[in-house]
Amino acid sequence: MTSFHDASPLAILGHTSLLDRLQTPVWIFDIEKERMLYANTAAVRLWGADTPQALYARDFASTMSEATRHRLADYHPRLMEGEVIDEHWSFYPGNQALSMHCRCSAVDIDDGRIGMLVEGLENEISLDPSSLRALEAVRHTPMMVSVFDGQGQPLVSNPAALAARSGLISFVDCFEDQDAAWQIFHQLESEPRCSVEALMRISEGERWHHVDLCRATDPKTGLPMIVMGEFDITARKTLETAQIVSKRQLEVVIEGLDVGLLLEDENRRVIVANQAFCDLFAGGAPPEDLVGIDCREAAQSSKAHFMEPEGFVTRIEELLVAKRKQTRDLLTMADGRFLERAYTPLFVADEYHGHLWVYRDITRQRHQEDDWARKASTDPLTGLANRRSFDESARRVARSVAEDGLRAALLMIDIDRFKAINDTLGHAEGDKGLRLLADTLRHHLRQSDLPCRTGGEEFMVILPGMSPEEATAVAWRLLRQIAEATIEAEELPFHFTVSIGVTSFTPADSSVETVTKRADTALYLAKHAGRNRVAVRW
Numbered sequence: 001m002t003s004f005h006d007a008s009p010l011a012i013l014g015h016t017s018l019l020d021r022l023q024t025p026v027w028i029f030d031i032e033k034e035r036m037l038y039a040n041t042a043a044v045r046l047w048g049a050d051t052p053q054a055l056y057a058r059d060f061a062s063t064m065s066e067a068t069r070h071r072l073a074d075y076h077p078r079l080m081e082g083e084v085i086d087e088h089w090s091f092y093p094g095n096q097a098l099s100m101h102c103r104c105s106a107v108d109i110d111d112g113r114i115g116m117l118v119e120g121l122e123n124e125i126s127l128d129p130s131s132l133r134a135l136e137a138v139r140h141t142p143m144m145v146s147v148f149d150g151q152g153q154p155l156v157s158n159p160a161a162l163a164a165r166s167g168l169i170s171f172v173d174c175f176e177d178q179d180a181a182w183q184i185f186h187q188l189e190s191e192p193r194c195s196v197e198a199l200m201r202i203s204e205g206e207r208w209h210h211v212d213l214c215r216a217t218d219p220k221t222g223l224p225m226i227v228m229g230e231f232d233i234t235a236r237k238t239l240e241t242a243q244i245v246s247k248r249q250l251e252v253v254i255e256g257l258d259v260g261l262l263l264e265d266e267n268r269r270v271i272v273a274n275q276a277f278c279d280l281f282a283g284g285a286p287p288e289d290l291v292g293i294d295c296r297e298a299a300q301s302s303k304a305h306f307m308e309p310e311g312f313v314t315r316i317e318e319l320l321v322a323k324r325k326q327t328r329d330l331l332t333m334a335d336g337r338f339l340e341r342a343y344t345p346l347f348v349a350d351e352y353h354g355h356l357w358v359y360r361d362i363t364r365q366r367h368q369e370d371d372w373a374r375k376a377s378t379d380p381l382t383g384l385a386n387r388r389s390f391d392e393s394a395r396r397v398a399r400s401v402a403e404d405g406l407r408a409a410l411l412m413i414d415i416d417r418f419k420a421i422n423d424t425l426g427h428a429e430g431d432k433g434l435r436l437l438a439d440t441l442r443h444h445l446r447q448s449d450l451p452c453r454t455g456g457e458e459f460m461v462i463l464p465g466m467s468p469e470e471a472t473a474v475a476w477r478l479l480r481q482i483a484e485a486t487i488e489a490e491e492l493p494f495h496f497t498v499s500i501g502v503t504s505f506t507p508a509d510s511s512v513e514t515v516t517k518r519a520d521t522a523l524y525l526a527k528h529a530g531r532n533r534v535a536v537r538w
């Protein structure tokens, strides 16, 4: 290391006059304090200063670019290690642009710190201003630029590359995947340029870079060289990876659902469908076969699947025009299945981007509900409508009589001395009697009549459209049919009779209770008169 202890600009070594006589510029720069410590006459000229003092007083700290600062920060530890660095720097003496080969070495200044002793060896290339500007642009760009020789050895790097990757040995060292790096390198023997996105090694670890590579010719040697430009895309890559993961997660969710999903864009093209949807409508085709198809045409060609084909299509159009938040409706399929359909428009920042259809097969649920509804309105022993169902039907009929002037009659039927049957033959045989009565009513009444079991051994029959006379005739006919029927009991076959009270619904009846009360009175009359008979009460 050169010894240069007294580095004061004013009291520099006595050899300075000798140095001033050199044609070669020589100067000492304090990298840490960003200050010129010494410059011989040739260097003062090179730096475009009028006097050495003006150069020593120059404010390098505020005029130095970040790129230059980076470059010098890279030099400093290397000079400390005793390295002699040969590199080119650009100077602008008298508005002339020139690139100088500079040899930099360390020189002791004070307190054990070092200065950078620079010898301007040759004005290797004198560049025109625009070329020099281009060179400056490369130096100052945040893009990392590195140049390698035909064997992949580094020739030069711009400050951005130097700052990110110090101590570079070869082209492949830049890449995490060195085999792939060699492939790219060899690819450049046949192709003039290529671009890749690769995981790159830099001083602070691994980063994703966009890498542009091109083949060029070294202007000094005429040999091939590779120019590599890189910029960091780690943030974008991280985002892309997160997007891929969330897309996959969404796909897993969509596939896992047992409801049919169909996502259409604003032009009614399929974006996503799942297997459950294909199983419902596309004969089990794979969902990817549906992507991109026109849903308008698809709806037309699949409308035959529905009980109301035209309604299916027009309802879709209505929903798409209204674009209400979420709308559910029920579809009945031609094969008897029931589908619940949910429509959800897709808005992003108030902009319409299509819509989602969700189809759920609710056939089992519907059947179950129907079953429950039927059980809730049916008497389990006889299968006839129960009291609840009778009340509903009677109210409906009473309204029709009051409001529409329809006629209707009511029979109240009670088994005679049923207690005795139970007591002598047993409850199970008594049940047979109740079932026989129910079967008789079921088989000998019109489709529109409604027989009900409203109590233990009490039955009612609503006869819509029937006059009192007709109803009385029906009652007598039923009475005879029941009396003639034989019940096959365990021990002995037996018969029983019934008493029947007949009345009519009238517009003046204030409630169903009024009508049933009248039927009850008629029944009482029948019982009181000796049973096995019909009594009428209007």
Ligand SMILES: Nc1nc2c(ncn2[C@@H]2O[C@H](COP(=O)(O)OP(=O)(O)OP(=O)(O)O)[C@@H](O)[C@H]2O)c(=O)[nH]1
Pocket: 381, 414, 415, 416, 417, 418, 419, 420, 422, 426, 427, 428, 429, 430, 431, 434, 455, 456, 457, 527, 531
């Ligand atoms: N086997 C059977 N018997 C029932 C059922 N529900 C009610 N009963 C019986 O029906 C009988 C009704 O008897 P009562 O109300 O005294 O009248 P009755 O013996 O039929 O006499 P009258 O109506 O006056 O002719 C009672 O013995 C009840 O136990 C049923 O579901 N099965």
